[in-house]
Amino acid sequence: MVEFTDYFNREVTPSTEYTRTSFKDSSDYPKQEEFIISAKDRKYDRQYFSMYQYRFKNLKERIIGNAIQKWGDGTKRVNGQTIVKQDKILDITSGKLCWVVGTVFCDLKDKLNIFQDVEKGIDDVLPLVPDSYVGDDENSMTTMLEDESGRAILHNEEFLSKNILVTGCIVGVLGIEISAGIFEIMDIVYPEASPQKPLTLKASEGKGKVAIVSGLNLEEGVDADLKLELLKQYVTGSLGSSEDSKTASSVCRLIIAGDSVKPIKEMSDRSNRDFVTTNNYGSKNISQYNPESLVKFDEFLREILVSLPVSVMPGNNDMGEICLPQQPLHKSLFHSNARYLNGEYLERLTNPYWFNFGELRVLGTSGQNVHDILKYLSKNTTAAPELILKIMESHIKWQNFIPTAPDTLYCYPFDNSDPFTLVDETPHVYFVGNQQQYASEVYTYASTTTGNSGSVRLVSVPRFSETGELVLLDLDTLETEVVQISL
Numbered sequence: 001m002v003e004f005t006d007y008f009n010r011e012v013t014p015s016t017e018y019t020r021t022s023f024k025d026s027s028d029y030p031k032q033e034e035f036i037i038s039a040k041d042r043k044y045d046r047q048y049f050s051m052y053q054y055r056f057k058n059l060k061e062r063i064i065g066n067a068i069q070k071w072g073d074g075t076k077r078v079n080g081q082t083i084v085k086q087d088k089i090l091d092i093t094s095g096k097l098c099w100v101v102g103t104v105f106c107d108l109k110d111k112l113n114i115f116q117d118v119e120k121g122i123d124d125v126l127p128l129v130p131d132s133y134v135g136d137d138e139n140s141m142t143t144m145l146e147d148e149s150g151r152a153i154l155h156n157e158e159f160l161s162k163n164i165l166v167t168g169c170i171v172g173v174l175g176i177e178i179s180a181g182i183f184e185i186m187d188i189v190y191p192e193a194s195p196q197k198p199l200t201l202k203a204s205e206g207k208g209k210v211a212i213v214s215g216l217n218l219e220e221g222v223d224a225d226l227k228l229e230l231l232k233q234y235v236t237g238s239l240g241s242s243e244d245s246k247t248a249s250s251v252c253r254l255i256i257a258g259d260s261v262k263p264i265k266e267m268s269d270r271s272n273r274d275f276v277t278t279n280n281y282g283s284k285n286i287s288q289y290n291p292e293s294l295v296k297f298d299e300f301l302r303e304i305l306v307s308l309p310v311s312v313m314p315g316n317n318d319m320g321e322i323c324l325p326q327q328p329l330h331k332s333l334f335h336s337n338a339r340y341l342n343g344e345y346l347e348r349l350t351n352p353y354w355f356n357f358g359e360l361r362v363l364g365t366s367g368q369n370v371h372d373i374l375k376y377l378s379k380n381t382t383a384a385p386e387l388i389l390k391i392m393e394s395h396i397k398w399q400n401f402i403p404t405a406p407d408t409l410y411c412y413p414f415d416n417s418d419p420f421t422l423v424d425e426t427p428h429v430y431f432v433g434n435q436q437q438y439a440s441e442v443y444t445y446a447s448t449t450t451g452n453s454g455s456v457r458l459v460s461v462p463r464f465s466e467t468g469e470l471v472l473l474d475l476d477t478l479e480t481e482v483v484q485i486s487l
Helices: 004-009 048-073 114-120 156-164 222-235 242-250 291-305 331-340 367-374 385-398
Strands: 096-105 125-128 142-147 150-155 170-179 182-188 207-213 251-257 275-276 309-312 346-348 353-356 360-365 429-435 439-446 454-464 467-473 480-487
Touching: 048 170, 048 182, 114 429, 125 467, 150 170, 150 309, 156 182, 207 454, 222 291, 222 467, 222 480, 242 251, 251 360, 251 429, 291 331, 309 353, 331 346, 360 367, 367 385, 385 429, 385 439, 385 454, 429 467, 454 467, 454 480
Parallel strands: 150 182, 207 251, 251 309, 309 346, 360 429, 429 454
Antiparallel strands: 096 142, 096 170, 125 275, 142 150, 170 182, 207 467, 353 360, 439 454, 467 480
């Protein structure tokens, strides 16, 4: 922890010169363009059915392989009953043990409803997003499994409370229909994981570290200015002890994972409004951003870019589109850094984004996908680090890291594709920004059908404006550490 008063009262000693590590994000990696949508392709006249259909078709066969290995099809028995595979939910026979593959759908009291949106909303006005989709009644959520033939309600409260299931994820379930349309779930399987690119970790390679920060939420205020100044000095190697300078010199890139500028506060009495305007550029709107905060962010980048490359991802509160994948922030926001825009030093990225550091594959989001899943959980649930990591682990299990789009997260209506599904590759590192606390662990998986195995470093990046923390990821070992800057 770096204390502001300690910094100014420190004893000044001759500094040791350290050469900054330089390691480029490979530009020939095709998945770096995965989420780019050209202006001519931004069409909203398509339905989402083909996106769901692609997701189901892509993951179903990968689930069936795991299910056959685990449960068989007429070859295994449990408590005297033979387990059989059912091709469709409609084929389930009451009282017979079976398994079936389908898409999860959660019906919740306070979940956004498109029909209500159309009924209440007009023009460019969109509904307020609730803090939670769960009502005051803890039993207000109904979890169902559906396919093209129909739906079945999943029953077994104890099992469902231990396994996170949200709208849009594709799974295979084992159980018995205990009454018409009610399926008692006993076990679950997930899709076979996509392969990982071979990766050899060597601590001596000297690739350096990547600093990841999110939730700068720049605004007016002395404390905010001081904290930002300390952050700038730390990443540029001008703050702290000789050891701190050595660590900072190993940072080869700063990634800013969303929510860089804090919007002007919405009207205080939100309860009296069902709708607010969210289109930042509509002619009927008043700007949600303080111009001075935007200038401050631009200047912050300018002072870092002289010594360190920066990658900027948009977030939920930034001046960008609300639909996922969010496209790069407009270049006009980087007025004083125009000379860097066409080079390697300032990257305007999408959210989500695939990073490529040599053989290392890193997938990152600005956190909306985790925040949305939290709303499916109990209204009184706090975002403990263990819960955030469990959600991230579920993303890898589901092989889909934004399953709730387009149901409760706005996204583009992709035609016969779903870029949020891990179709052909599983990342080595997966981070999400703008969380309440830092957390990190390694999730290891192994397949009993193909022998495919791997591990993913999960990293929860906290909001800097609230915690004063940034995360350092070692590109050689995939170890992470958190640096806290406080006043």
